[in-house]
Amino acid sequence: MRFDVLTLHPGLVAGPLEHSILRRAQDAGYITVGVHDLREHGVGRYRQVDDAPYGGGAGMVLKVDVIDQGIEAVRREDSRVILMSPAGARFDQGHARRLACGSHLILVCGHYEGVDARVESLVDEQLSIGDYVLTGGELPALVVIEAVARLVPGVLGNSDSFQDESFAEGLLEYPQYTRPRSYRGLDVPDVLLSGNHAAIDAWRDEQALARTRERRPDLLEASTEDP
Ligand SMILES: C[S@@+](CC[C@H](N)C(=O)[O-])C[C@H]1O[C@@H](n2cnc3c(N)ncnc32)[C@H](O)[C@@H]1O
Known part of the structure:
Protein backbone atom coordinates (compact mmCIF):
# COMPACT_ATOMS: atom_id res chain seq x y z
CA MET A 1 0.00 0.00 0.00
CA ARG A 150 -0.91 -1.74 10.93
CA LEU A 151 -3.99 -3.34 9.34
CA VAL A 152 -2.21 -4.00 6.04
CA PRO A 153 -1.63 -7.77 5.89
CA GLY A 154 1.88 -8.67 7.02
CA VAL A 155 2.67 -5.42 8.82
CA LEU A 156 1.95 -6.82 12.28
CA GLY A 157 3.79 -10.10 12.59
CA ASN A 158 0.97 -11.91 14.35
CA SER A 159 -2.44 -11.07 12.90
CA ASP A 160 -4.08 -12.09 16.19
CA SER A 161 -2.62 -8.96 17.71
CA PHE A 162 -5.18 -6.76 16.02
CA GLN A 163 -8.03 -9.25 15.96
CA ASP A 164 -8.31 -9.14 19.76
CA GLU A 165 -7.53 -5.49 20.39
CA SER A 166 -9.85 -2.62 21.22
CA PHE A 167 -12.59 -1.83 18.67
CA ALA A 168 -11.98 -5.03 16.68
CA GLU A 169 -15.35 -6.39 17.84
CA GLY A 170 -16.88 -3.08 18.83
CA LEU A 171 -15.53 -3.54 22.37
CA LEU A 172 -12.50 -2.35 24.31
CA GLU A 173 -9.81 -4.94 24.83
CA TYR A 174 -9.71 -7.06 28.00
CA PRO A 175 -6.94 -6.25 30.54
CA GLN A 176 -3.50 -7.77 29.90
CA TYR A 177 -0.85 -8.72 32.46
CA THR A 178 2.74 -9.91 32.44
CA ARG A 179 5.37 -10.72 35.08
CA PRO A 180 5.70 -10.13 38.00
CA ARG A 181 2.70 -12.06 39.28
CA SER A 182 2.31 -9.71 42.22
CA TYR A 183 3.36 -6.07 42.32
CA ARG A 184 2.82 -3.74 45.28
CA GLY A 185 -0.14 -5.80 46.39
CA LEU A 186 -1.68 -5.92 42.93
CA ASP A 187 -2.10 -9.54 41.82
CA VAL A 188 -2.63 -11.05 38.41
CA PRO A 189 -6.14 -12.62 38.34
CA ASP A 190 -5.95 -16.33 39.23
CA VAL A 191 -7.83 -17.43 36.12
CA LEU A 192 -4.94 -16.27 33.89
CA LEU A 193 -2.61 -18.63 35.75
CA SER A 194 -5.04 -21.56 35.63
CA GLY A 195 -4.02 -22.93 32.23
CA ASN A 196 -7.74 -23.41 31.50
CA HIS A 197 -8.08 -21.75 28.09
CA ALA A 198 -11.85 -21.92 27.96
CA ALA A 199 -12.06 -20.19 31.34
CA ILE A 200 -9.49 -17.60 30.24
CA ASP A 201 -11.44 -16.85 27.04
CA ALA A 202 -14.68 -16.52 29.00
CA TRP A 203 -13.02 -14.21 31.55
CA ARG A 204 -11.58 -12.04 28.79
CA ASP A 205 -14.95 -11.74 27.01
CA GLU A 206 -16.56 -10.77 30.31
CA GLN A 207 -13.87 -8.20 31.08
CA ALA A 208 -14.03 -6.67 27.61
CA LEU A 209 -17.77 -6.22 27.95
CA ALA A 210 -17.56 -4.84 31.52
CA ARG A 211 -14.80 -2.38 30.59
CA THR A 212 -16.71 -1.18 27.55
CA ARG A 213 -19.91 -0.77 29.57
CA GLU A 214 -18.05 1.23 32.20
CA ARG A 215 -15.77 3.37 30.01
CA ARG A 216 -17.36 3.59 26.58
CA PRO A 217 -21.09 2.78 26.76
CA ASP A 218 -21.48 4.67 23.46
CA LEU A 219 -19.73 1.76 21.69
CA LEU A 220 -22.38 -0.68 22.96
CA GLU A 221 -25.19 1.69 22.01
CA ALA A 222 -23.69 2.02 18.51
CA SER A 223 -23.54 -1.78 18.09
CA THR A 224 -27.23 -2.19 19.01
CA GLU A 225 -28.16 0.55 16.50
CA ASP A 226 -26.63 -1.46 13.63
CA PRO A 227 -29.24 -2.92 11.27
C1 LIG B 1 -5.38 25.53 12.55
S1 LIG B 1 -6.17 24.26 11.63
C2 LIG B 1 -7.46 25.14 10.81
C3 LIG B 1 -8.69 25.19 11.61
C4 LIG B 1 -9.86 25.87 10.91
N1 LIG B 1 -9.68 27.28 10.90
C5 LIG B 1 -11.15 25.53 11.63
O1 LIG B 1 -11.54 26.25 12.52
O2 LIG B 1 -11.72 24.47 11.30
C6 LIG B 1 -5.05 23.98 10.33
C7 LIG B 1 -5.08 22.59 9.74
O3 LIG B 1 -4.76 21.64 10.72
C8 LIG B 1 -5.39 20.40 10.43
N2 LIG B 1 -6.16 19.99 11.61
C9 LIG B 1 -6.29 20.69 12.76
N3 LIG B 1 -7.01 20.02 13.66
C10 LIG B 1 -7.34 18.83 13.08
C11 LIG B 1 -8.09 17.69 13.51
N4 LIG B 1 -8.66 17.65 14.70
N5 LIG B 1 -8.20 16.65 12.64
C12 LIG B 1 -7.64 16.70 11.42
N6 LIG B 1 -6.94 17.76 10.96
C13 LIG B 1 -6.78 18.81 11.77
C14 LIG B 1 -6.24 20.62 9.18
O4 LIG B 1 -5.53 20.15 8.06
C15 LIG B 1 -6.39 22.14 9.16
O5 LIG B 1 -6.57 22.63 7.84
Missing part, protein backbone atom coordinates in the same frame (compact mmCIF):
# COMPACT_ATOMS: atom_id res chain seq x y z
CA ARG A 2 1.22 3.52 -0.77
CA PHE A 3 0.64 6.76 1.11
CA ASP A 4 1.50 10.22 -0.22
CA VAL A 5 1.40 13.13 2.18
CA LEU A 6 1.15 16.71 0.95
CA THR A 7 2.42 19.17 3.53
CA LEU A 8 4.19 22.45 4.13
CA HIS A 9 6.28 20.74 6.82
CA PRO A 10 7.74 17.51 5.39
CA GLY A 11 10.11 17.13 8.35
CA LEU A 12 7.20 16.91 10.75
CA VAL A 13 5.87 13.89 8.86
CA ALA A 14 9.18 12.26 7.95
CA GLY A 15 10.49 11.93 11.53
CA PRO A 16 7.95 9.44 12.91
CA LEU A 17 8.19 7.37 9.72
CA GLU A 18 11.74 6.47 10.74
CA HIS A 19 10.69 4.52 13.83
CA SER A 20 9.02 1.38 15.06
CA ILE A 21 6.30 -0.35 13.06
CA LEU A 22 6.16 2.27 10.29
CA ARG A 23 9.90 1.96 9.64
CA ARG A 24 9.74 -1.84 9.67
CA ALA A 25 6.69 -1.91 7.39
CA GLN A 26 8.53 0.27 4.87
CA ASP A 27 11.72 -1.78 5.09
CA ALA A 28 9.77 -4.99 4.52
CA GLY A 29 7.99 -3.45 1.52
CA TYR A 30 4.45 -3.66 2.93
CA ILE A 31 3.97 0.09 2.68
CA THR A 32 5.67 2.99 0.92
CA VAL A 33 5.26 6.58 2.02
CA GLY A 34 6.03 9.67 -0.05
CA VAL A 35 6.23 13.03 1.71
CA HIS A 36 5.86 16.06 -0.57
CA ASP A 37 6.45 19.71 0.08
CA LEU A 38 3.46 21.73 -1.13
CA ARG A 39 5.76 24.70 -1.57
CA GLU A 40 7.11 23.03 -4.71
CA HIS A 41 3.77 23.99 -6.24
CA GLY A 42 3.84 27.51 -4.82
CA VAL A 43 3.00 30.38 -7.14
CA GLY A 44 5.51 32.89 -8.51
CA ARG A 45 9.00 33.83 -7.56
CA TYR A 46 8.34 33.45 -3.84
CA ARG A 47 6.44 30.18 -4.24
CA GLN A 48 3.41 31.58 -2.52
CA VAL A 49 1.23 28.87 -0.99
CA ASP A 50 -1.30 30.93 0.97
CA ASP A 51 -3.18 34.20 0.81
CA ALA A 52 -5.48 36.43 2.86
CA PRO A 53 -9.09 35.27 3.17
CA TYR A 54 -11.69 36.89 0.94
CA GLY A 55 -14.07 38.87 3.13
CA GLY A 56 -11.35 39.60 5.67
CA GLY A 57 -10.47 37.91 8.93
CA ALA A 58 -7.44 36.59 10.73
CA GLY A 59 -4.80 34.27 9.31
CA MET A 60 -3.87 32.99 5.89
CA VAL A 61 -5.67 30.40 3.77
CA LEU A 62 -3.88 27.69 1.77
CA LYS A 63 -4.46 28.19 -1.97
CA VAL A 64 -6.65 25.79 -3.92
CA ASP A 65 -4.42 25.89 -7.03
CA VAL A 66 -1.37 24.88 -4.99
CA ILE A 67 -3.16 21.93 -3.40
CA ASP A 68 -4.71 20.89 -6.72
CA GLN A 69 -1.29 20.69 -8.35
CA GLY A 70 0.11 18.84 -5.36
CA ILE A 71 -2.64 16.22 -5.64
CA GLU A 72 -2.34 15.85 -9.41
CA ALA A 73 1.43 15.31 -9.14
CA VAL A 74 0.90 12.10 -7.17
CA ARG A 75 -2.59 10.98 -8.23
CA ARG A 76 -3.02 7.46 -9.69
CA GLU A 77 -6.09 5.62 -10.94
CA ASP A 78 -6.52 3.91 -7.58
CA SER A 79 -5.97 7.00 -5.40
CA ARG A 80 -8.24 8.00 -2.56
CA VAL A 81 -7.68 11.63 -1.61
CA ILE A 82 -8.26 12.68 1.99
CA LEU A 83 -8.20 16.15 3.46
CA MET A 84 -7.26 16.31 7.13
CA SER A 85 -9.72 18.72 8.70
CA PRO A 86 -11.28 19.33 12.12
CA ALA A 87 -14.56 19.62 10.21
CA GLY A 88 -14.22 16.12 8.73
CA ALA A 89 -15.81 12.86 9.83
CA ARG A 90 -14.39 11.58 13.12
CA PHE A 91 -11.70 9.02 12.23
CA ASP A 92 -12.16 5.66 13.94
CA GLN A 93 -11.18 2.00 13.59
CA GLY A 94 -13.96 1.47 11.03
CA HIS A 95 -12.44 4.15 8.79
CA ALA A 96 -9.01 2.57 9.27
CA ARG A 97 -10.33 -0.86 8.24
CA ARG A 98 -12.04 0.53 5.16
CA LEU A 99 -9.00 2.55 4.06
CA ALA A 100 -6.69 -0.44 4.59
CA CYS A 101 -8.59 -2.22 1.79
CA GLY A 102 -7.38 0.41 -0.68
CA SER A 103 -4.00 0.67 -2.34
CA HIS A 104 -3.18 4.39 -2.49
CA LEU A 105 -4.03 7.19 -0.07
CA ILE A 106 -3.18 10.84 -0.66
CA LEU A 107 -3.35 12.80 2.60
CA VAL A 108 -3.61 16.58 2.35
CA CYS A 109 -2.43 18.54 5.38
CA GLY A 110 -3.83 22.01 5.93
CA HIS A 111 -2.05 24.71 7.88
CA TYR A 112 -2.55 28.31 8.96
CA GLU A 113 -6.22 29.24 9.05
CA GLY A 114 -7.05 26.19 6.94
CA VAL A 115 -7.57 25.56 3.25
CA ASP A 116 -9.66 27.26 0.54
CA ALA A 117 -13.12 25.64 0.73
CA ARG A 118 -12.88 24.63 -2.93
CA VAL A 119 -10.31 22.00 -1.94
CA GLU A 120 -13.30 20.00 -0.66
CA SER A 121 -14.35 19.39 -4.26
CA LEU A 122 -10.89 17.92 -5.04
CA VAL A 123 -10.92 15.26 -2.34
CA ASP A 124 -12.88 12.06 -1.75
CA GLU A 125 -13.37 12.61 1.96
CA GLN A 126 -12.36 14.69 4.96
CA LEU A 127 -11.21 13.19 8.24
CA SER A 128 -10.80 14.67 11.71
CA ILE A 129 -8.87 12.90 14.45
CA GLY A 130 -10.97 14.49 17.19
CA ASP A 131 -12.82 17.54 18.38
CA TYR A 132 -9.86 19.81 18.93
CA VAL A 133 -7.83 22.05 16.65
CA LEU A 134 -4.18 21.38 15.87
CA THR A 135 -1.86 23.74 14.04
CA GLY A 136 -1.56 21.55 10.98
CA GLY A 137 -2.72 18.30 9.43
CA GLU A 138 0.65 16.54 9.76
CA LEU A 139 0.01 14.76 13.07
CA PRO A 140 -3.53 13.81 12.02
CA ALA A 141 -2.14 12.38 8.74
CA LEU A 142 0.38 10.32 10.71
CA VAL A 143 -2.39 9.03 12.96
CA VAL A 144 -4.30 7.84 9.89
CA ILE A 145 -1.19 6.29 8.30
CA GLU A 146 -0.28 4.43 11.48
CA ALA A 147 -3.81 3.16 12.12
CA VAL A 148 -4.22 2.02 8.50
CA ALA A 149 -0.72 0.64 7.96
